[in-house]
Amino acid sequence: MLWACIRLPHLALDAVLRDVDDRAHPLALVTGPAQLRTLLSVNASAAEAGLRPGMRLTAANALCAQATLRDHDEQRDARAHRFLAAWAYRHSSLVSAQWPGAIVLEASASFRLFGPWPQLEAKLRRELDALGFQHRIALAPTPRAAQVFAGLRDGYALSDRNALAPTLDRVPIRRAALPDEAGVRLHRMGIGSLKELRELPRDGIRRRFGLPLLEHLDRLYGIADDPLDCYQPPDHFDSRVELGYEVESHQALLFPLRRLVNDLAVYLSTRDGGVQRFVIRLEHEVLRREAGVREKSHTDVQVGLLAAERDASLLMDIARNRLEQASIDKPVVGLRLLARELPPFVPAARDLFDTRPSQAMPWPQLRERLRARLGDDAVYRIAPTGDPRPERAWRAAGIDEDAACNAPAPVRPPRPTWLLEHPVPLRQSGLRIVSGPERLESGWWDDDDVRRDYYVLETPQGQRAWAFADPGKRGEWMLHGWFA
Template identity: 70%
Template sequence: MLWACIVLPQLALDAVLRRCPDPSRPLALVEGPPQLRSLRAVNAAAAAAGLAAGMRLPAAHALLPDVVLVEHDPAAEERWQRFLAAWAYRHSSLVSAQWPGAIVLEARASFRLLGPWPVFEARLRSELDALGFRHRIALAPTPRAARVFAGLRDGFAVTHAAAMHEALARVPVRRAVLPDDAGARLHRMGVRTLGVLRALPRDGLRRRFGVELLAHLDRLHGDVDDPLQVYAPPDRFDARVELGHEVESHQALLFPLRRLVGDLATYLSIRDGGVQRFLLRLEHEQGHHDVPVGLLAAERDAGMLFELARGRLQQAAIDRPVVALRLLARELPPFVPASRDLFDPRPAQAVPWPQLRERLRARLGDGAVHRLAATGDPRPEHGWRMAGVDEDAACVQPAPPRPPRPAWLLPRPMPLRGPDPRIVSGPERLESGWWDGGDTRRDYYVVETAQGQQAWVFAPPGERGAWMLHGWFA
């Protein structure tokens, strides 16, 4: 096996910045008790002004009074690590997020599908950049070695065990991610590298540092198997954005909505599934307001889902300030993409009918979009009805077999003017409507006029002439 480790050096900060409308503003994460508040992480703008991790809050305010402060949330950091584990699951079936700030995935099995390691690595970096997370990546035959190398040198890759052992032997013990404080203690004892450490007697190391250090070294070098906690994706999606201020307009909610929908689309691609119903929850200081979003078929395109969610959101009334936006999707059915021809003649800017239908329903409302359904009435003016686009197809009565009907049916029959037409086919006798007071008895013909047009005309039963025009054929 070959394991890729993705180290996320500023996971908590990146999770906040990716949801800020202006991430270039100076921003810092704060932590600690009220009397000893300090900075946990700062963005590039804050660092340029002199702020740094570990600085006390009063000193930070003295240097940069208008810095944006965000409370560090360890639970949110864990949720984002699980989200990235779910993202990594789309590239490998063996993913682990057991170490804070790091994701490991088995990469060799994906080479045949995604290409050799340089191509695979470039794909991982491109997607992480699009998601907004800074990262360091390394490849090694064991997951712990990949984790160590990612912390030392971004982009380092070793594929053979002998080369891995040689590289590990030069790693400083303080950078080897040893259990507890073993790295610092060994350094004070004069043990500088892993090569020197492995040459020491194991009995003495066990007495001084316990069996955890020996087990870590064995798993690091691949001498024993490393039982990782394998990630399994959940069967629902639940994400929340806490707004920095009270929002009272739809426009201000579009940025966090786009982020949430983008994360939903990423999650759906991981599961190779779609979503048919999800919920937008507008949270207020007290209570919340739900905006349901429903589709007629499962979809997972981020652009389409955002358009539908925006249409539904703009129809909802915001009667109280919104302090947080939440997206919940509990029904995640399988996704079956629409089939397309290899040489599709459709223009590049054309929108497929399912997407256009959903956009119209989101913009105009569910009751504004209909389709035509046949009825069993033989009278042409009563032969169809408006049906809802979400009406079950089994409930729609199919049209009985009939002779050809014109594509253009006139609202009301009118006399056919001009010379007598030539009869092409007919008659077709229709007798119906006696039960509803609209008794109709007609003989229909397909005729050709003097101008070469094909028309659908009728006359009283058994008669010809005095034609009444009812439609035109294309």
């Protein structure tokens, strides 16, 4: 087995930057007690302005007053960590997020699907860049070794298990990711590398540092199995973006909505499933002046599809149209997306040599876009009724209505493509009868009895008309439709 470790050195900062529209603006995360606020992390623009992690907040304000300051939220870090674990689950069935700031996945079983390690590594990096997370990646025969190598050199790959021990022996003790800060203590004792540590008596190490250090070494070198806490994707999607300011327009909500929908699409791909219904929750917070408290409420925007989908662009178009139809009566301070109905996803069947133009859209996607933009009742299909009278032979049926419940259309001679709403007299000379008559006699049960002889007529200009006359009165034509 070969394990890949993805280290996320700026997870907290990247989790915040994903919700920021202008990533080039100086931004810093702030942590610490109210009396001693310090900078935890800064983006590239803030670093160019002179801000550094560990700097006092007062000094940072004096140095770059225009920088945006955000409080560090450990729960947001945990949500981002879980999201990346779900993303990694797309590439391997063995994924672990048990170490902070790192994702470990078994890679060798995925080579047959994604290609050899260089191709899989390039794919991981492209997707992480698209998601907005800085990263370091390494490959090794054990997960702990991969974690160590990712911290030492980005892109390092070691697939030979026999070379694992000699390579690890050269790792500096302070950079070996030992538990409980044991690396710093050992360095102060004069131990410089893992090789020197392994040459010490194990009994002495156990008495001084405890059994966990010895277990860590055995798992690091592959001497003992490493039981990881493997990630299992949840059975629902629930993600939230805190806006940090009050929003009163639909346009300002599109950027965070797009991020949530893209995350939903990533989550669906990990489950190899789709979504048929989800909720966009607009969170409000209004100050009640008489009580002096902030009242929280929310507005739910329901998004429903006729079939399960997982295409990010389609879901975003539908969500945007549904959101634009909703009224925002109160300022929005947070956006949340919940999806609990996650049925299996069945891709549309395609021919091997598909000649469909590149700009053409499959009917299911076009149907959903039209419903979202025009309304649920604006898109319908035509269903037969079984009534022989042409003006009553069809009805408008819902798209989601079961076609099996409809009466089958009886076999009749061809009908015109263009059927007039009401028959009109056809007063034209030179008409030629192409076919007919077809006798239609019906409607006695609803006091709208009709008795007609229908003919297909050809005009001198070559047009084909569908007209009828009362029995025995051929020539007194009533036009009812035109053939294409």
